[in-house]
Amino acid sequence: MPNKPRDYDEELRRVMDSLAESVLESPDEDSADKSGHDQGNDAEEVRKILLDGLNRIRRERLRSAEERYKTRLAEIGAKRFALPATREGRRTLLEKALSREREVREAVLTLQHRDFSALTDSDVETLLVQLFELGVLDIPSGSNEDEA
Amino acid sequence: MSRLPDDQAASDAEVEAAITALTTVQLIDLKRYAVRKIVGLGRKALGRDWQDLLDTALERTVGRDRRWNKAQVDFRGHLRGVMRSIASHWREEFEDCEPRLESELVRLDASGEPRSPIDRVPDRSSEPGTDLVAQELLQKFEELLSDDEIGLQILWGLRDEMSPTEIRDLLALDTKGYETAVKRVRRRIDAYLNRGMEHA
Numbered sequence: 106m107p108n109k110p111r112d113y114d115e116e117l118r119r120v121m122d123s124l125a126e127s128v129l130e131s132p133d134e135d136s137a138d139k140s141g142h143d144q145g146n147d148a149e150e151v152r153k154i155l156l157d158g159l160n161r162i163r164r165e166r167l168r169s170a171e172e173r174y175k176t177r178l179a180e181i182g183a184k185r186f187a188l189p190a191t192r193e194g195r196r197t198l199l200e201k202a203l204s205r206e207r208e209v210r211e212a213v214l215t216l217q218h219r220d221f222s223a224l225t226d227s228d229v230e231t232l233l234v235q236l237f238e239l240g241v242l243d244i245p246s247g248s249n250e251d252e253a
Numbered sequence: 254m255s256r257l258p259d260d261q262a263a264s265d266a267e268v269e270a271a272i273t274a275l276t277t278v279q280l281i282d283l284k285r286y287a288v289r290k291i292v293g294l295g296r297k298a299l300g301r302d303w304q305d306l307l308d309t310a311l312e313r314t315v316g317r318d319r320r321w322n323k324a325q326v327d328f329r330g331h332l333r334g335v336m337r338s339i340a341s342h343w344r345e346e347f348e349d350c351e352p353r354l355e356s357e358l359v360r361l362d363a364s365g366e367p368r369s370p371i372d373r374v375p376d377r378s379s380e381p382g383t384d385l386v387a388q389e390l391l392q393k394f395e396e397l398l399s400d401d402e403i404g405l406q407i408l409w410g411l412r413d414e415m416s417p418t419e420i421r422d423l424l425a426l427d428t429k430g431y432e433t434a435v436k437r438v439r440r441r442i443d444a445y446l447n448r449g450m451e452h453a
Contacts, residue, residue, distance in 0.1 A: 113387035114295050116412045118344075120394070121293030123411040124439050125286050148280035154304055155272045158311040163265065 181238055188233055195229050202233075202242045209241055262320035268311075271321075271328035279329045283307065286333050288446055290340040295387045297347040310335040397441045403434045404441070 189195050200221065203210035224232070236242035263271070275283075287303035294301075310332050313319040319338070321331045391412065398404040403424060410420035421431045 111388075113391060114297070117295055117387040117390055118293040119414055120391070120408060120411045121289045124435075124442065125289035125293070127417075127435055127439070128282065128286075144277055144281050147284060148277040151280040151284045151307070152272060152275060154307055155275075155311055156269070158308045159265065159269055159272065159315060162312060162315050 177240075188230060192226055192229075195226070195233060196224075198242075199224075199229050199233055199236075202236055206236075206241050209236070257320045257322050261322055261324065263323045265315055267323060268315055268321060268328075271323075275329065283329060283332055285443055287336055288443075290336055292390070292446060294340055294344060295390075297344050299343070299347065301343070306336050306339060307332070309339050313339070393445065394442055397445055398438065401434075401437060401441075404438045407431075407434055407438055 189198055203221075233242060284303065284307070287306045291298050291301065291303045291306055310319075313335050314321050314331065319335045321328065326334070394408055395405060398408055403426070406424055407420055410423065415423070417431065417435075420426075421428070424431070424434075426434065
């Protein structure tokens with residue numbers, strides 16, 4: 106039977122992986138360089154890679170959050186937000202929206218008003234706009250129906 | 254792997270503090286670990302270097318993939334673990350893609366028969382050394398250890414997938430003697446690789 110050809114890639118992997126893992130527990134003594142090479146520079150190069158990487162990731166996150174915010178603003182701007190034409194229609198819409206979002210309802214009625222019926226017409230309109238901007242309320246484009 | 258709950262994962266600020274607190278020895282250890290893993294990947298690293306491996310490990314740590322559980326492991330140990338799994342993933346990715354890449358090269362010749370450019374490459378069994386870089390590196394390591402019989406035997410043992418216990422038994426070494434010899438092997442290879450990187 107012919108000899109199996111040597112797989113040098115695999116042999117190199119075995120050697121390097123074994124050497125890498127052989128210092129898993131106690132790198133300290135082994136890492137001391139006996140050649141006189143300045144390890145401080147090497148070490149600081151590694152620290153710089155890590156710190157630069159961290160800062161780059163933070164900047165990317167900020168950029169991404171900013172883009173999401175701009176997209177959201179553009180979406181809000183693009184939507185034609187039309188409140189129901191009548192006072193009753195607006196109250197009905199708000200009541201329905203709050204009944205779907207129990208936590209929002211509790212927050213609105215606890216922090217701002219104790220009683221739904223005590224909300225002024227202006228409160229109703231402001232809350233509808235705020236809920237729309239928060240994405241809680243989804244009014245079809247151009248809707249001015251009294252029923253949501 | 255299940256995601257670490259937020260309350261157990263280190264924050265960005267804690268990661269930054271851990272980087273700042275790494276000692277010279279720990280930083281050098283991380284670099285050497287990354288270099289060994291990249292050299293071990295050889296062509297499967299697809300041109301990535303040790304800095305790419307370290308940087309990717311950090312990205313996974315502060316991203317959502319491999320967050321650092323500081324109660325379980327120190328930062329150096331965490332980064333080593335992440336680099337280990339990334340290197341393993343890169344290897345698998347290469348091995349998964351290799352056959353597909355070859356198949357994508359297949360074209361019909363003038364007679365309508367499928368032909369691949371790889372058909373023109375001599376068969377690996379008749380032309381040893383198609384992976385010349387790995388072969389050259391292994392030869393270089395042997396040269397580096399030519400005056401260290403024990404070191405050379407250890408290199409061959411690791412190359413042939415022997416466990417440390419098997420190598421120790423074969424060479425009649427106790428644990429301390431074996432570790433001292435492995436350390437010599439590591440130092441010579443590290444010094445050679447380090448010179449190579451300086452001249453790259």
